[in-house]
Amino acid sequence: MHVFVTGATGWVGAAIVDDLLRAGHRVTGLARSMEKAEHLVAAGAKVIQGSLDDLDVLREAASAADAVVHTAFNHDFIHSAGNHSFTKFLESAAQDQRVIEILGGAFEGSSPPLLVTSGLSGLPRGVTEMDLPNPASPRKSEAAARTLxxxxxxxxxxxxxxxxxxxxxxxxxxxxxxxxRATGVSAYVDEGQNCWSGVHRLDAARVYRLALEQGVTEPVYHAVADEAVPFEEIAAVIGRQLNLPVEARPREHFGWFATMAGADMAASSAHTRTLLDWQPSGPGLLADLDQPGYYTR
Known part of the structure; x- marks a missing residue:
């Protein structure tokens, strides 16, 4: 099939493009510049230059494809500080919702599938694919997909x-x-027993491809390999690799990242694994973080 991928040069999107091409599919990827898209061209993908603000470009590309994978999301808020980071996040969330509506609008009245991307923030510990999104979440990716x-x-x-x-x-x-590195301590909140899920990027990419190949029969898929990793264990690996103490710190220590650092984002992927015959094969989160190469940036 011919798949249009937004965020095609991004961390997840680039892996999806490679996986689709290896499986024999054709790919058109959205890239903000041709310089960023060199890898896509070399891999055999077609490139459309544009951004998430180019709604006509998005609509036309979606209309010409057999399926769409939407991974692009403006992450500039990660590099902002204080309240400004949350404002940036809200702007990114609103932009994301507009894009999903445009992509889905290109398919109304026809059958091609659209996969959008969201996360686990704001969902209860142990959430499954059957659980509904948190209506209070400022990110509306999943809500927009359900509306479509x-x-x-x-x-x-x-x-x-x-x-x-x-x-x-x-x-x-x-x-x-x-x-x-900035504070001299690898910290966790409270007892550090809140959990994060993890997945290797190549395993995550396969979830998108397998869902498309099966015809997108479910409202939600979980790209989750490690279902519940205690945050204290994540901090411990980081501390060992950086030769820093590992200690509890109040939420204020984490600044704008406090909500994420203290969040319980553990999820089951049992339904996705069974449905798609998806078997994660990459290293687990702690094993991956316990490599010196993770700390060279």
């Missing part, structure tokens, strides 16, 4: 683990590494 599905669009959501890890990771774990 109610209108007859074959739209579904892949919920990613909070740590989509691998060498070269520039997501949430590197935020913790940077904070540990």
């Amino acid at each position: 599905a109610a209108r007859g669009v074959r739209a579904a959501t892949v919920r990613l683990a909070p740590s989509v890890h691998g060498i070269g990771d520039y997501g949430f774990v590197p935020v913790l590494v940077k904070l540990a």
